[in-house]
Amino acid sequence: MVRTLIxxxxxxxxxxxxxxxxxxxxxxxxxxxxxxxxxxxxxxxEQLPVSPRAAIALAEAEIARAR
Known part of the structure; x- marks a missing residue:
């Protein structure tokens, strides 16, 4: 079950x-x-923003959304 969820x-x-x-x-x-x-x-x-901070925030938001 755990493996299936992962x-x-x-x-x-x-x-x-x-x-x-x-x-x-x-x-x-x-x-x-x-x-x-x-x-x-x-x-x-996705097209990443030039700002590293903004790029990280965008990627983190997508990862959170996908969970």
Whole structure:
């Protein structure tokens, strides 16, 4: 039961680098693979703010929402 709950909450949060974007080749390749496997809802990659503090807050909010 515990393993099932853990598996249900796993996700990939893709944090692209500075001067990169969700449209990068790597991000799109990972998104496509997750979609092929029926796991698109477990993949998150958004345009991150330039501010590290704001980027962290955005990622933390998405992780909290996904729980």
């Amino acid at each position: 598996e249900a909450h796993k996700m990939i949060v893709y944090l692209h680098g500075f001067r990169s974007a969700p449209a990068s080749i790597k991000a799109q390749a990972l998104k496509a693979r997750m979609t092929e496997r029926g796991l698109a809802d477990r993949f998150w990659c």
